[in-house]
Amino acid sequence: MAARSDVFGARGTLETARGPAVVYRLRRLEDQGLASIDRLPFSLRILLENLLRHxxxxxxxxxxxxxxxxxxxxxxxxxxxxxxxxxxxxDFTGVPAAVDLAAMRSAMKRMGGDPKKINPLIPVDLVIDHSVQVDLFGTQYAFLGNVEKEFERNRERYALLRWAQKAFDNFRVVPPGTGIVHQVNLEYLASVVQLREQGGEVAAFPDTLVGTDSHTTMINGLGVLGWGVGGIEAEAVMLGQPYSMLIPEVVGVRLTGRLPEGATATDLVLRVTEMLRKKGVVGKFVEYFGPGLSTLSLPDRATLANMSPEYGATMGFFPVDDETLAYLRGTGREEEQVRLVERYCKEQGLFRTDGSPDPQYSDVLELDMSTVEPSLAGPRRPQDRVPLGQVKTSFQKALAESFGRSGNGHAAPAGSDPASAAGSEAGAAANGSDNGRLSDGAVAIAAITSCTNTSNPSVMVGAGILARKAVERGLRVKPYVKTSMAPGSRVVTDYLQAAGLLPYLEALRFHVVGYGCTTCIGNSGQLPEASAKQVEEGNLVVAAVLSGNRNFEGRINPLVKANYLASPPLVIAYALAGRMDVDLATDPLGYDPNGRPVYLKEIWPTQEEIRETIDRTLRPEIFRNRYGQVFEGDERWKGLPVPKGDLYEWDAASTYIQEPPFFVDMPLDPPAPADIRSARALAVLGDSITTDHISPAGAIAKDGPAGRYLQERGVGVADFNTYGSRRGNHEVMMRGTFANIRLRNLLAPGTEGGWTRHLPDGKVMTLYDAAVAYRQEGVPLVVLAGREYGTGSSRDWAAKGPYLLGVQAAIAESFERIHRSNLIGMGILPLQFLPGESRESLGLDGTELYDIEGIAGDLQPGATLSVQARRGDGSEVRFQVTARIDTPVELESYRNGGILQAVLRKLL
Known part of the structure; x- marks a missing residue:
């Protein structure tokens, strides 16, 4: 990289507790007539400083x-x-990143280069948080038992990370059982303003980052610029490559009023998610402003920022202000760091006050927070908000229209009224006379989980107070509900214990099951055997209620079809009620031992009760004590073997870690991109296909290609673990591509799961087996899809898997931001139908042969390409598509067959 140049005369110094620090002053651009800093969105000011400094x-x-x-x-x-x-x-994304870096070192060695050139050039923190599963629940032993099982399952993966920690510079690992990456980032890792030695001098600049999880945006609540990227892009950034992007549109969300009594930050974010999804903010920055900001605590802001992927934005940004400083002090940051943040941000125009002029935005939406009401979202998407009083009728409607059921374990009769579908048996069950028998609408899982909400003391304390009041009234959770609580950091347990609330949560079986991302990522564990048997025998539509951010089909648990997002207090409420087809606004939660009804409004915590408890129990010392030895780990972690050497020693017998084929036999010069000829469609998919549909993270089916692969290598079904934990083995992951049990491939109508038709013979088989057959026949593959292809989690295997199956292009009506860039990062071409056109409007059913022309030669960002679809009867459809390669850097990655191949060639 060329040396930095101070062409704008912006370089100066700032006095800090460590002495003078180099800064690049934004006001110098204003002095030269280039900018009006106060009119720029705060998020763009930070981006501008980043450019100015580099x-x-x-x-x-x-x-x-x-x-x-x-x-x-x-x-x-x-x-x-x-x-x-x-x-x-x-760790779900960090393990494959470590595997890729190790594979690049191996390739560098084979090609005669220096393996140590493959090394992070900027600080990298990996938090192991996605591997704990809820095997045990409802007991004091649950946490220790789940951690023990976690280490048994993941010993190989953790040994790899221990090697990476030793072999790579700038690479730290936070051990298992500590917390969720985003909450650890919020409470400890983030500095807001960094002081770093660079070239023999100390520099001060805004803390910025990218992360391999889409909810990296949680840190925007602290005024830190950062968002989720694909693991492939993150690896390139680690290796010193810039992150290429277009200057974004910035949508301002003006908040007024304050949350009313009874409403929570969860209810606010579900309202915002619904609002912004309808607006359409994919690929845009969202920035919050207005007088309402001063009424929101920083954890409330972090809750809103966390769910940026759910409302589709790249970020959901909150500027630094007095609340930011108060949070830094409250979480135990050093006073000199807090003063640095205040001084730097005020001097650079990055500090918001109530009197700050409103920036200019690409568009502005307004929300009066006093109109927010208690809500859930479901049964399939985070943006499908349902007010609490409408959940009963909404579920009954979904039961009939989406799941084809009438309630109580029966198929819906043709023409039946969904509003009356639950029937009298469901009412009896809601009143506690179900005797543990499950029927449609039963709550099978109730999980207080996910960084979105467990990072927020107001909703966690609220859940604890509600639990106390419920226990005092003699209520108990229904026996068939699998309950769990997985805080995002150990601090949560500390303040709940100090407040005297933990025993009441445990009395309702909400014991701590782990400190990590559990139910929200699909690590809910198996349902109790009796419940699972009833669900399978009756093909029941049972529900999960979780305080998470994702409720996509097939994600939470294979046997749970209806999934609802809710605040932690509402999670407990539905665990007490035991059903979805009750109206908690009017119906009783249950009955006390004397037969008297108990209503939700009677035990709902007040805002004053919550505030008083937080003020009494939450102290900076809790954070300092918990994070003082955050990288140490327990005896299990310390006792793991640590492989030595600069090169990782691949074990051919391992079912967890294998050298991926991405760099094996890679030529020094990339072959020129060619047009795609006579391609077949591997899958024809609808709208809102998520990365979970493409590459599931949860359970591995014993009778699928991945399950058969593991069993052939002596792995018992009980030891399968999850797809997420097997991401270091491409053999498992390519067999699990498109293996989501709820995937509906229109090429194989009447099926659900990873099935397709091999053409031209029309034989129905697994997608993996069809891909193998096509590879042997020399047939390239494409995927057809509708709107929002690749929505959801940042998941590089949703691009790596299709690449290994032979997919060369994905043709969709629109792409989610991270998945589009991941496809390019693996050398797959994202192609978008022209506005107003779709697979349906063009009459395509996926049985055609596809020629895609315009790739060879002088392909440019945003180019228009020609597609010819040839039907079996000799007729053909011609149409045009837009190549969604948006920047020259993306084009370079595509021409190299992937971004890591491009980086490796540069380093050679």
Whole structure:
């Protein structure tokens, strides 16, 4: 990289507790008439500082700075290079990243280069948080038992991470049982402003990052610029490559009023998610402003920022203000760091006050927070908000229309009224006379889980107070409900214990089952045997209620079809009621031992009760004590073997870690991209296909291709673990691609799961087996899809898997941001139907042969390509598509067959 150049004269110094620090002052651009800093969105000011500090005439050019400084709503998109200060990983995405880096070292050695060139050049923190499963629940032993099982299952993966921690510079690992990456980031890792030695001098600059989890955006609540990227992109950033992006549109959300009594931050974020999904903010920054900001605590802001992927935005940003400083102090940060944040942000125009002028935005939406009401979202998508009083009728309607049931374990008769579907038996069950028997609508899982809400003391304390009041009234959770509580950090348990609330949660069987991402990622564990048997025998539609951010089909548990997001207090409420087809606004939760009804409104905590408890129990010392030895780990962690050496020793017998084929036999010069000829469709999919549909993270079916692979290698079904934990083995992952049990491939009508038709013979088989057959026949593959293809989690295996199956292009009506870039990162071409066109409008059913022309030669970002679809009867359909390669850097990645191949060739 070329040396930095101070062409704008912005370089100066700032006095800090460590002495003078180099800063690049944004006001110098204003002095030169290039910018009106106060009119720029705060998020773009931070991005502007990043460009200003990295001007070198090559990666960042002076004209890039000028273009961003002069940004106005409606400005032409322009490519810029963002240089994040650090990277955060979680283990589901971090293990494959470590595997890829190890594989790049092996390839570098084979090709005669220096393996140590493959090394993170910026700080990387990996938090092991996605591997604990809820095997045990409802007992004091649950946490210790689940951790023990976690280490048994994941010993090989953890040994790899221990090797990475030793072999790579700038690579830290937070051991299992500590917390969820985003909450650890919020409470400890993030500094808001960094002081770092660079080239023999100390520099001060905003803390920025990218992470391999889509909910990296939680840190936006702290005024830190960062978002989720694919693991492939994160690895390139680690290796010193810029993150290429277009200057985004910034949508302002003006908040007024304050949350009313009875409403929570969860209810607010579900309202915002619904609102912004309807608006359409994919690929845009969202920034919150307005007088309502001063009524929101920082954890409330973090809750809103966390769910940016659910409402489709790249970020959901909150500027630094007095509440930010109070949070930093409250979580035990050093006073000199808090003063640095205040001084730097005020001097750079990055500090918000109630009197700050409103920035200009591409568009503005308004929300009066006093109109927010208690709500859930479901049964399949986070944006499908349902007010609490409408949950009963909404579920009954979904039961009939989406699941084809009338309630109580019966198929819905043709023409039946969904509003009366639950029947008298469901009412009896709601009143506690079900004797443990399950029927449609039963709550099978109730989980207080996910960083979205467990990072927020107000909803966690609220859940504890509700639990106390419920126990005092003699209520108990229904016996068939699998309950769990998985806080995002150990601090949560500390303050719940100090408040005297933990025993009441445990009395309702909400024991701590682990400190990590459990039910929300699909690590809910198996249902109790009796419940599972009833669900399978009756093909029942049972529900999960979780305080998470994702409720996509097939994600939470294979046997649970209806999934609802809710605040932690409402999770407990539905565990007490035991059913979805009750109206908690009017119906009793249950009955006390004397037969008197108990209503939700009678035990709901007041805002004053919550505030008083938090003020009494939450102290900076709790955070300092918990994070003082955050990288140490327990005796299990310390006792793991640590492989030595700069090169990882691959074990051919391992079913967890294998060298991926991405760099094996990679030529020094990439072959020129070619047009795609006579391709077959491997899958024809509808709208809102998630990365969970493409590459599930949860249970591995014993009779599927991945399950058969493991059994052939002596792995018992009980030891399968999950797809998420097997991401270090490409053989498992490619067999699990498109293996979600709820996937509906229109090429194989009447099936559900990973099935397709092999063409032209029409034989129905698994997608993996069909891909193998097509590879042997030399047939390239494409995928057809509708709107929002690749929505949901940041998941590089949703691109790696299709690549290994032979998919060369995905043709969709629209793409989710992270998945689109992941496809390019693996050398798969994302192609978008022209506006107003779709597979249906063009009459395509996926049985055609596809020729895609315009790839060979001078392919450019945003190019229009021609597609010819030839039917079996000799007729054909011609149409055009847009190549969703948006920047020259993305084009370079595609031409190299992937972003990591491009990086490896550069380093060679």
């Amino acid at each position: 001007v070198d005439g090559y990666v960042v050019r002076p004209e890039d700075v000028e273009a961003l400084a002069r940004w106005k709503p409606g400005a032409e998109p322009r490519e810029i290079a963002f240089m994040p200060a650090r990277v955060v990983l979680q």
